[in-house]
Amino acid sequence: xxxxxxxxxxxxxxxxxxxxxxxxxxxxxxxxxxxxxxxxxxxxxxxxxxxxxxxxxxxxxxxxxxxxxxxxxxxxxxxxxxxxxxxxxxxxxxxxxxx
Numbered sequence: 040x041x042x043x044x045x046x047x048x049x050x051x052x053x054x055x056x057x058x059x060x061x062x063x064x065x066x067x068x069x070x071x072x073x074x075x076x077x078x079x080x081x082x083x084x085x086x087x088x089x090x091x092x093x094x095x096x097x098x099x100x101x102x103x104x105x106x107x108x109x110x111x112x113x114x115x116x117x118x119x120x121x122x123x124x125x126x127x128x129x130x131x132x133x134x135x136x137x138x
Contacts, residue, residue, distance in 0.1 A: 046070055055080040057095050078104060085110040092117040101128040 045052060052071040054063055060073060074080035077096065081087060081104050089096060097119060105111045111130040113120070118134045125132040 042067065042071070053080045053082075053084060056091055057093055059091070078107060082107045084108050086112040086114065088114040088116065089119070090116045092119050101125055101130065105129055 042052060046067075053074050054060075054071055055074040055077055056063060063071075064073065077099065085108065087108075101113075101124070105128050111128070113125055113130045113132045115122075115132065115134045118136060120132070120134070122132040122134055
């Protein structure tokens with residue numbers, strides 16, 4: 040899924056990456072919102088799309104995180120989470136490559 044396509048459809052995007060924020064800023068400038076934490080990026084969001092697997096993303100309290108969101112949708116592009124655990128927290132979970 041390309042961010043440019045989402046932006047063309049008018050979707051507001053909030054991003055957080057503990058390592059690559061400078062590179063993302065070069066690519067997208069001020070067309071997206073840059074956050075200082077995963078929690079901040081989830082605030083009032085409808086979906087989380089995970090595309091990196093930094094250690095920071097491995098031990099997330101999804102019960103707490105989900106309370107910050109409008110809708111609880113997770114697309115796990117790295118398959119680092121257990122889908123059943125996220126579903127128990129009310130998330131609509133999709134692991135890329137999982138059936």
